[in-house]
Amino acid sequence: MKNDSNSDNKISLREAISIGIGGMVGGGIFAVLGLAVSLAQGGTPIAFLFAGIIASLTAYSYSKLSVAFPDRGGTVKFVNQGFGKTVFSGTINNLLWVSYIIMLSLYASAFGSYAPNLLELTGNKTYDSHMYLSAIIVVATAINYYSIKVVSKIESYAVVVKLIILLGFIIIGIYGLFGNPNTKQLAMTNWENPLLLLTGGMVIFVAYEGFELIANAAPDIINPKKNIPKAYNYSVWFVVFLYIIIAIVTVGSLPFNEIAKAEDYVLAEAAKPMLGKIGFSIITVAALISTFSAINASLYGGSRVSFELAEDDELPHHLTSMLWNQPIGLLITAVLTLVLANALELESISTAGSAGFLLIFAVVNYIAFKQSTSIKGNKLIPFLGFIGCSAAFITLIIQQYTSNLIGVIVIISIILLCFILEFLFKKFHSK
Template sequence: MSNQQGEKKIKLLEAMSIGIGGMVGGGIFAVLGLAVTLAEGGTPVAFLVAGIIALLTSYSYTKLSLAYPDKGGTVRFINEGFGKNIFSGGANNLLWICYVVMLSLYASAFGSYAPNLISITGDKGIDFHIAASFVIVFATLINYYSIKVVGQIESIAVVIKLIILVSFVGIGLYGLSGNVNLDQLNYSNWKTPFQVFSGGMVIFVAYEGFELIANAAPSIENPQKNIPRAYYYSVLFVIVLYILISIVTVGSLAFKEIAKAQDYVLAEAAKPMLGQVGFTVITVAALISTFSAINASLYGGSRVSYEISEDDELPHELTSQLWNQPVGLMITAVLTLVICNTIDLESISTSGSIGFLIVFALVNYVAFKRSKEVNGNKWIPMAGIFMTSIATIALIAEQFQTNKFGLAIALSIVLVSFLIEYFYKKSEAYRLNRMK
């Protein structure tokens, strides 16, 4: 097969590291405090519910990745299910903008953690906007310098952050016995079931990274066995990890302390166990994780824009090169700078969650529609459609009550994604008619 001529095959552990690295990027560092603020004692359940939706959707991704292995991943799946038209183009545009939103989330997390590390040395710390902007610019320069370096950084970062987070969980669970804050996990300290559910949806962005496995599917060794394992093992591992992290956090700090340190709560949660050393180690882990996530997602975002353009769903100029990289890389970086410096963390998280829930609902629909062709069970994708749809509605309802600005931003992003495609298709049709 031509695919095997000199192309390195990806083994199971490497495929799992793509999924785990995509999920445990900067998301957990960025949204953990937000999740606790919204769900309080029910935070572990909120992460479980969000994880179940991710797991259902991973079934659809598994079947579609086996049937249509393509570096375009989600873009290919949506085009297979809906054809190449205004709707599919709008959905793919939404995916690209969701990458930008995720990058903004990671940059916001970096900007929140970085001043704490500086202040440990006795300095006043640096401004949030300076730190967030710096990491975006620095990661963009690395992407232009060498894609190989991007991959090497991600490989090292995955190992470092997992060691630190697993250690945090192990030490944290050991230190929980007798902690007075452990009572916060009791049912009496949960928010309402609706608030717990919608809280899980606001932080759903912490799970979206498993879809990156789809882009690597053509290169995965022994795909019939390893593609399903890569999806399911990585999602299940992250569900357990997130639940344990949330248990340790809620059990270690009072709710008022969590609210005060919402943007860097994971580092604050290490203090009761390990003091300032723990705070510093988790801060370093957050900076490494968010930087590596930005590094990898910039490349991923530029590839999405390239694939959409190749499929004639955006102007072909996006397939052109700027300093040996797709021009979409620079556009992605500039948009990220604008969003992370103008929109608050909750609104960014809400926008990302709504966007990915919509995209995942569409992927589940494609798996349902093509269930015979992809040799899949139609009821699991149907459950995925139901859950992602209910989750989207619940999230919109919750944000309408608490964060109308964030909801307006999220819905505007969805609308703009489809409007861009509509006007592009109209302009192309007009141009072709003029040429006749």
């Protein structure tokens, strides 16, 4: 193994920004855009802005903590730094692992929604989406076991491909908005019920999850005091701008009834008015590449989180054991993803994922607020991030309680289960 001080292992600002953008522009936007439009209607761009503001406040807290406590454990390190190795910190860190599994389920579900459309265009027989999402989880798991280098190569190429396609979609889409009668839908923002706008932003908050991966790379970033904050800020605001423009193009291209009909693959459908079947195919391919690369990377990340938690005595030490040269947590993560992706609908998965990360980010913001003096940070920004994440979490639970009770039951059950299991483990482990 090379020494960490070796310049070959160092990460430049550009590479750090790529990590943040690649983490966010995964399968999230392809999976949840239709869901956001169904909730926020013409106010979808505003909903993405709401979610982006909360993400940017949280990114500030992450940047300060990453500079003060650079560690490959990232979020796990920050939570333990703020609360010690307690039942509470163990609960939050275990929730992080489960949230990775929920995100994997979301990406797999999106892959399962887009794959049949591509095969229909080629004239081949299509199968149930569950077959595709299950197959891609199995394939990605096999690749992770085969070679981590292959995983990183897939991710590096996928980031470039999906950004080129999405930027092309935006450029052509903006041109296509001129003279399109559907652009009047952008004025249909329901200001009388701002709760729906906020909820629309919170349900799709998972589309911004991923910038925290910069924290895991913090020890290797060149000139960290200067480049870490830049990496967070540049990547988050680039993605906020990207998502808002994508939302504008989508809402302005298709009538709401067509968006609702193609909710699970709306981005591909939005390319049809501009480029016909070719546009539909290109976006579908981009979605498949993005979700596949996101599954690959998240499987790797999830297995590493479980390994680190086991090393920190927050999960049983059996999870530090290896199977085929990879942590046993990789297989466990894959199996749980298969179960969750096949058991839940897309909205329930998205709600659970967004709620999980909002709660985790609220805790991280609180830690940055509490330790603002030692990390040389502004006290107000982390406090606003904490309030924003907490309020968004509560709002999401309240609104989804009436429209998506299963999603609410899933996330509350997961949080309680993480707490109970951690409490029992700590009690047993202390003996």
